[in-house]
Amino acid sequence: MDLPRIFTIRESNHRIHNPLTAEKFATLGESLRLPAGTRVLDLASGSGEMLCTWARDLGFTGTGVDISTLFTEQARARAAALGVADRVEFVHGDAAGHVADQPVDLAACVGATWIGNGVAGTTELLQRSLRPGGMMLIGEPFWRRTPPDEETAKACHASSVADFLLLPALIEQFQELGYDVVEMMLADQDSWDRYAAAQWLSMRRWLDENPDDELAPEVREELTTEPAHYARYGREYLSWGVFALMKR
Ligand SMILES: C[S@@+](CC[C@H](N)C(=O)[O-])C[C@H]1O[C@@H](n2cnc3c(N)ncnc32)[C@H](O)[C@@H]1O
Numbered sequence: 001m002d003l004p005r006i007f008t009i010r011e012s013n014h015r016i017h018n019p020l021t022a023e024k025f026a027t028l029g030e031s032l033r034l035p036a037g038t039r040v041l042d043l044a045s046g047s048g049e050m051l052c053t054w055a056r057d058l059g060f061t062g063t064g065v066d067i068s069t070l071f072t073e074q075a076r077a078r079a080a081a082l083g084v085a086d087r088v089e090f091v092h093g094d095a096a097g098h099v100a101d102q103p104v105d106l107a108a109c110v111g112a113t114w115i116g117n118g119v120a121g122t123t124e125l126l127q128r129s130l131r132p133g134g135m136m137l138i139g140e141p142f143w144r145r146t147p148p149d150e151e152t153a154k155a156c157h158a159s160s161v162a163d164f165l166l167l168p169a170l171i172e173q174f175q176e177l178g179y180d181v182v183e184m185m186l187a188d189q190d191s192w193d194r195y196a197a198a199q200w201l202s203m204r205r206w207l208d209e210n211p212d213d214e215l216a217p218e219v220r221e222e223l224t225t226e227p228a229h230y231a232r233y234g235r236e237y238l239s240w241g242v243f244a245l246m247k248r
Contacts, residue, residue, distance in 0.1 A: 001094060003068035009206050009219060010199040012070070015078070017046040018111040018139055019187035019195040019240045022053070028185040028242055029054045032106070032135065037061065039104040041129045043095035044112030048075025048088070055084035062088055062104065065095040096125075103131035110139035110242055119170075123177055127247065135182070136245040142170045144239035155233040167239070174245055183244035189235055196230050 011017050016025065029050075036059025042051050045064025052075070054060045066072050075090040096115040100107070107126035109115060116122030119140060126136045143164050147153040153161040165173060167186075174181050187195075203223045207216060 001067060003071070006215060006218065008068065008070045009215065010202055010222075012206070013202045014195070014198060015047050015049040015074075016195070017071070019192040020185060020242065021191045021194055022049070024185050024187075024191060025050055025053065026057065028183070028244075029058050029060075031183050031185070032244060034058070034060070034106060034135070038106055039102075040106045040108065041065075041098075041100045041104045041126075043098055043107075043109045043126070044115060045071075045075060045090060046111075047071045048078050048090055050108070050110060051075070051088045051090075052078045052082050052084055055079070055087045056082045060087070060106070062106075063100070064088065064090045065093050065098050066090065067092070067094055098129075099125075100129035103134070104129050105131060105134050106137065107134065108137035108139075110137060111240075113138065113140055119173060120177055123174075123179065123245065130247075133246070136179070136247075137242055138174075138245065139240065139242045140164075140170065141238055141240045142167050143237060145237050147237050152233060152237060155229065156238045157234065158238075164238070167241070170241075171243070174243060178248055179245035180248055181243055182246050184241050186241040187239055192235060192238075192240070196234065197227070200227055 038060045040060050040062030042064040045051060045066045048064050051062050051064050064075055069092055072090050072092040079085040079088050107129045109122050109126060113119050113122040116125040141164050143166050147161050150160055171181050200223060203219050207219055
């Protein structure tokens with residue numbers, strides 16, 4: 001059970017595996033107005049940057065679960081480096097169906113709603129770990145501009161235009177599921193670049209060091225085509241945000 005290696009080649013140097021910057025994450029944490037001691041469950045926690053920095057800066061505690069052995073090791077190392085290893089733990093595992101032993105104050109899934117088969121299923125999954133009155137964070141893509149055709153949607157790594165909504169419709173979807181949207185932090189094109197463009201140098205360095213690896217031809221092809229492809233499609237049409245929700 002692990003994340004396919006191509007992802008860790010692209011994102012080996014990322015601390016944040018989504019299109020928010022460290023500054024945006026810090027602002028989001030502060031904006032939630034939650035007290036020190038807030039207990040967090042973070043499903044698909046990646047390299048643990050959100051949990052570790054919020055433990056350091058805001059006094060939160062919690063658990064992250066992620067399927068990637070590499071990212072989980074990086075998260076544990078980051079917790080030690082930031083001096084918060086006594087407040088956060090990182091578990092390697094499948095987060096689909098994962099429910100906390102004790103109810104938490106803040107339950108998050110930032111960038112992996114496939115673990116609940118989409119937004120609706122992920123809110124249900126997170127709700128099962130949440131104390132009454134608790135808060136939920138969902139990170140999800142939305143269309144910055146509606147793609148003109150299905151080909152453009154596929155070029156944005158979606159399977160169809162119907163995969164994502166425009167921002168107002170995504171907010172309405174959360175509301176129709178019975179939640180108040182109480183905060184949000186959105187990516188912008190510059191912060192998308194920190195996520196997407198930062199993968200290109202990681203791929204180039206990896207290729208230089210691993211020219212004979214079986215994945216080298218795939219990585220070479222991606223490094224050649226992806227920068228212009230991203231500039232033409234993903235950067236123009238796709239956006240992303242983290243939404244803070246509270247059940248009505
Ligand atoms: C877009 S990244 C977001 C990571 C992290 N939340 C962040 O924002 O930095 C998606 C993450 O989902 C993890 N993942 C994918 N499928 C998973 C599963 N079934 N269970 C747990 N983690 C999973 C990946 O390993 C990756 O770390």
